[in-house]
Amino acid sequence: MKLLTHNMLACHIKGITNNYPLLIEATKIETRDADFNPDFLRHIFPRIQWPAFLQGAETLGCRGSLPDDPVPEGSLEDETFLKQFHHALLEVVLEEGFLICPETQRRFPVCKGIPNLLLNEDEC
Amino acid sequence: MGKGERPEHQAPPEIFYSETEAAKYTSNSRIMQIQAEGDLALHDLGHGLPFRPGTFDGAISISAVQWLCNADKRCNEPRKRLKRFFETLYACLNRGARAVLQVYPDSPAQAEMMVAAAMKVGFSGGLVVDYPHSTRAKKFFLVLMAKGLDGQDPEDSDEGAQHVKVSGRERKHAGKRKHAGKPGKAPTGSKEWIVHKKDTMRKRGYTEIPRDTKYTGRKRKKTV
Numbered sequence: 337m338k339l340l341t342h343n344m345l346a347c348h349i350k351g352i353t354n355n356y357p358l359l360i361e362a363t364k365i366e367t368r369d370a371d372f373n374p375d376f377l378r379h380i381f382p383r384i385q386w387p388a389f390l391q392g393a394e395t396l397g398c399r400g401s402l403p404d405d406p407v408p409e410g411s412l413e414d415e416t417f418l419k420q421f422h423h424a425l426l427e428v429v430l431e432e433g434f435l436i437c438p439e440t441q442r443r444f445p446v447c448k449g450i451p452n453l454l455l456n457e458d459e460c
Numbered sequence: 461m462g463k464g465e466r467p468e469h470q471a472p473p474e475i476f477y478s479e480t481e482a483a484k485y486t487s488n489s490r491i492m493q494i495q496a497e498g499d500l501a502l503h504d505l506g507h508g509l510p511f512r513p514g515t516f517d518g519a520i521s522i523s524a525v526q527w528l529c530n531a532d533k534r535c536n537e538p539r540k541r542l543k544r545f546f547e548t549l550y551a552c553l554n555r556g557a558r559a560v561l562q563v564y565p566d567s568p569a570q571a572e573m574m575v576a577a578a579m580k581v582g583f584s585g586g587l588v589v590d591y592p593h594s595t596r597a598k599k600f601f602l603v604l605m606a607k608g609l610d611g612q613d614p615e616d617s618d619e620g621a622q623h624v625k626v627s628g629r630e631r632k633h634a635g636k637r638k639h640a641g642k643p644g645k646a647p648t649g650s651k652e653w654i655v656h657k658k659d660t661m662r663k664r665g666y667t668e669i670p671r672d673t674k675y676t677g678r679k680r681k682k683t684v
Contacts, residue, residue: 449500450502451501453503459507
């Protein structure tokens with residue numbers, strides 16, 4: 337699972353309010369090359385929840401020098417920033433570990449890069 | 461797959477899509493070719509979609525939503541699961557976004573139930589039927605639009621919204637079409653057609669053909 341996906345996921349247990357972002361507990365992290373596409377990055381940037389992305393990148397150890405508060409006009413033209421953003425967003429993959437709901441502490445296992453988001457009957 | 465062998469009626473999806481069944485998909489060269497790259501998640505649609513609000517500009521689904529209409533376990537209630545699915549789908553779409561869900565409803569009532577569940581949570585749109593006259597090529601699409609903030613439908617959706625639409629597209633390779641519209645022939649079921657049929661049968665030597673009267677080919681009066 338990439339951080340791009342993590343950025344969109346929220347805990348879907350019925351009736352909870354504080355469901356985002358899911359915390360990550362990593363036991364195995366892999367890096368896979370992905371095609372560098374600056375246009376895609378500029379396009380997806382406004383859709384990324386930056387604090388959640390940084391939190392994920394820190395957990396997976398790929399934050400590098402990504403800024404707390406990137407300025408869209410400047411950063412998105414900056415090659416170094418785009419490269420780092422690309423790497424953390426698309427190339428670092430959580431292979432094994434857990435996603436943890438921030439409100440209920442419910443743990444969703446991640447196996448072979450695939451999170452298991454099935455709920456128990458009393459949770460939905 | 462013949463009649464009465466719908467996968468939803470055989471076993472719950474987690475059992476039906478066993479390794480042998482799944483291999484049909486993963487080893488299919490066409491599927492391998494068109495497969496998009498992305499992440500996977502193991503999930504139950506009836507539990508609601510696990511995405512933060514307003515994330516997507518569009519959603520597609522192929523042959524999935526009809527599974528929600530089945531109660532595989534005692535605790536599964538189709539209406540509840542459909543509602544949960546559609547309300548979370550609505551939430552994770554941007555205003556003005558569209559979702560196209562290809563489904564295999566097993567009856568008109570089931571299609572109606574899916575459309576109603578989608579409309580109830582705020583979607584506009586309806587059911588589009590492709591190749592409506594063909595049994596094999598017929599496809600049902602739930603085409604849904606998430607309304608804009610002002611409560612208006614996006615763009616051109618005022619026509620046909622809230623209605624069940626049947627598109628008139630014909631099969632490209634219709635092949636032999638039976639008898640339809642052959643010049644110089646009376647349409648099947650008409651009085652001329654019946655009289656002609658009876659005449660042919662008489663000529664062939666059949667004897668107990670009723671005579672032609674003013675009642676031939678007339679509809680019966682409805683009895684209350």
